[in-house]
Amino acid sequence: MHYQKLGLPIFKDKLxxxxxxxxDAPERGIPVVLTKPSSPTHxxxxxELKDFADQFITKSGILKNE
Structure with a gap:
């Protein structure tokens, strides 16, 4: 399927x-992105989550430069 033909953005970052x-995130009630990393993988x-969020904000136009 050609997502660009549908007008859907393509993200370079993956999750x-x-x-x-x-x-632990649901049990603690703290999103993973807000926790202190406990290992290199973490x-x-x-x-990666921060990078994806930045890319999503940019591509969606949620925050526009004024």
């Missing part, structure tokens, strides 16, 4: 699943 890192995943 990966990590059951160990995501498992740090990478937090950065």
């Amino acid at each position: 990966r699943d990590n059951k160990n890192i995501y498992a 740090k990478e995943i937090v950065q």
